Amino acid sequence: MIYAVHYTYAPEQAAVRDEHRPAHREWLRAGVDRGDVLSSGAYPDGSGALIVIRAGSQAAAETFMADDPFAAVGATADVRIVQWTPTMGALSDID
Template identity: 35%
Template sequence: MIFAVLCKNKPDHLHVRMENRPLHLEWVDGLNEKGTLKIAGPFLDAQEKPCGSMLLIEAQDQASAEAIAAQDPYGKAGLFEKVEVKPFKWLYNNPGV
């Protein structure tokens, strides 16, 4: 099952994001290598600076998806104000269909 992981950065925490970016990218690369990651990238604010993240991941169930999301180095560093993990049905342009 696919899950959307929607993360909103805390205000004025761009420095936390940049400091932890290498660890975050390493983690995302690991998800990609395992086939868990389907899509990922940042949300941008009006100045085109990252203000959050979205990942589509494959997981067995809600609890597994939440456990994967909890491993994000950004989250562990306290970057996120809010994280939502929601089941997602990929209807259009799904390369796996």
């Protein structure tokens, strides 16, 4: 199953994100290498980010995201994890 993870950023957390961004990106790269992270990127307006992941269940997606270094330091104002079913395009062929 594929999950869309929406991060919401708050301006007052910017310094925390900047400090922990290298560890966050290392964690993302490891997820890409394992096939858990399909894509990720910040919104250009700085309001947050989107991470597209593969997980076997909602609980597994939540467990995976809890390992993000950003989670450990409270670098996001909100995290929303929703199952997503792409119907067209590059991600639509992924199980």
